[in-house]
Amino acid sequence: MTAPFVHDVPASRVVFGNGRLADVAIEVERLGCSRAMLVSGGPEAQYAVLVEEQLGERIVARFTDVVMHVPVPVAQQAIALAARDEVDVIIALGGGSSTGMAKAVALETGLPILAIPTTYAGSEMTSIWGLTENNRKTTGRDPRVLPRTVIYDPELTVSLPVDISAASGMNALAHLVEGLYAPGLSPLSAMQAQEGVRALAASLPRVVADPSNLDARGDALYGAWLAGWTLGTTGMGVHHKICHVLGGAYNLPHAPMHSAVLPYATAFNADAAPGAMAAIVGALNDAGMPATNAASGIWDLARAIGAPTCLADVGFDVGMVDEAAAIIVAGQPINPRSVDSDGVVGLLRAACVGARPENTP
Numbered sequence: 111m112t113a114p115f116v117h118d119v120p121a122s123r124v125v126f127g128n129g130r131l132a133d134v135a136i137e138v139e140r141l142g143c144s145r146a147m148l149v150s151g152g153p154e155a156q157y158a159v160l161v162e163e164q165l166g167e168r169i170v171a172r173f174t175d176v177v178m179h180v181p182v183p184v185a186q187q188a189i190a191l192a193a194r195d196e197v198d199v200i201i202a203l204g205g206g207s208s209t210g211m212a213k214a215v216a217l218e219t220g221l222p223i224l225a226i227p228t229t230y231a232g233s234e235m236t237s238i239w240g241l242t243e244n245n246r247k248t249t250g251r252d253p254r255v256l257p258r259t260v261i262y263d264p265e266l267t268v269s270l271p272v273d274i275s276a277a278s279g280m281n282a283l284a285h286l287v288e289g290l291y292a293p294g295l296s297p298l299s300a301m302q303a304q305e306g307v308r309a310l311a312a313s314l315p316r317v318v319a320d321p322s323n324l325d326a327r328g329d330a331l332y333g334a335w336l337a338g339w340t341l342g343t344t345g346m347g348v349h350h351k352i353c354h355v356l357g358g359a360y361n362l363p364h365a366p367m368h369s370a371v372l373p374y375a376t377a378f379n380a381d382a383a384p385g386a387m388a389a390i391v392g393a394l395n396d397a398g399m400p401a402t403n404a405a406s407g408i409w410d411l412a413r414a415i416g417a418p419t420c421l422a423d424v425g426f427d428v429g430m431v432d433e434a435a436a437i438i439v440a441g442q443p444i445n446p447r448s449v450d451s452d453g454v455v456g457l458l459r460a461a462c463v464g465a466r467p468e469n470t471p
């Protein structure tokens with residue numbers, strides 16, 4: 111029997127393929143815009159010149175001060191620049207941090223975003239914004255921040271360092287795992303999420319073996335698209351709540367933290383979400399990653415690609431477990447298994463040890 115569902119698809123245009131960055135001028139025109147602010151910082155800003163070559167004087171503002179988790183004072187500078195230069199479209203070129211900065215501007219101004227992602231974070235497919243002030247990260251959903259157009263060009267990801275690629279891929283996997291047991295999952299989203307797990311598990315080992323392998327990069331970016339879409343169209347559970355709290359309160363690096371928590375969050379939910387676990391195991395096996403249970407299969411994948419599996423290794427102090435657990439439990443995420451103090455303390459302790467999760471379905 112088909113369970114009841116709601117399938118509410120946000121509208122964004124996705125252009126995918128090697129060399130598709132060359133379409134940026136056409137896509138800006140399609141949006142009816144002519145005064146762009148280009149948001150791009152870090153090493154990925156090397157691709158900004160390719161955007162500038164196409165758009166010329168239609169780029170009226172450049173914002174390079176991209177900071178992870180979008181500090182409010184930095185966002186205010188970007189908002190002021192957009193207003194001063196009468197910008198009518200924001201082009202976000204880079205990882206989740208660049209997209210996040212563009213979203214902060216869109217949230218305030220309602221300007222459209224054209225996103226060109228260069229990591230696997232998936233923010234480009236969601237209407238979720240995030241801002242950080244006084245060590246507290248606030249997030250919300252607003253349709254104004256969903257990028258209207260997304261250009262996925264795998265060639266732009268070849269320069270993403272191997273360790274960041276692996277951790278970013280695990281960040282994408284986390285969206286898929288939690289989407290698969292989210293109450294908002296529709297049958298179509300379930301198929302896409304399972305395909306995303308397969309695509310990432312099949313491609314990330316090839317990316318790590320040869321970061322210049324464009325086929326592997328394309329497959330990983332395809333998986334990241336499905337992951338971002340899953341994040342945008344379902345709800346997230348205990349895993350994302352933990353990462354939200356740890357990122358905001360202890361400033362842990364976003365993607366490595368996701369990688370280190372995911373096997374243990376999956377084990378935590380194993381008994382309560384057997385359908386999701388079976389889908390993950392099936393997708394890992396289809397990808398050629400032999401797995402008999404989801405949590406240890408995910409741990410094996412992380413180890414195979416050199417991604418973190420230990421929370422202490424990414425900067426979390428085990429002495430903070432009780433304090434962090436209290437904040438996480440107070441947030442009461444919607445999750446298949448009820449989120450209580452003993453459970454979260456156990457999950458965080460296991461993540462701090464980093465051993466392979468065993469004996470889960």
Ligand SMILES: NC(=O)c1ccc[n+]([C@@H]2O[C@H](COP(=O)([O-])OP(=O)(O)OC[C@H]3O[C@@H](n4cnc5c(N)ncnc54)[C@H](O)[C@@H]3O)[C@@H](O)[C@H]2O)c1
Pocket residue numbers: 151152153154178179180204205206207208210228229230231232233234236237238239240266267268269270271274278281341364365
């Ligand atoms: N709102 C959402 O839906 C959503 C979803 C996922 C992540 N996020 C947010 O995104 C941020 C994390 O994004 P991220 O993990 O992509 O990190 P990031 O954007 O900070 O990128 C990670 C590192 O990789 C570098 N980099 C990116 N692309 C590169 C490339 N092609 N070549 C070389 N270096 C490159 C960056 O300069 C940076 O040093 C966090 O703030 C997180 O909260 C938001």
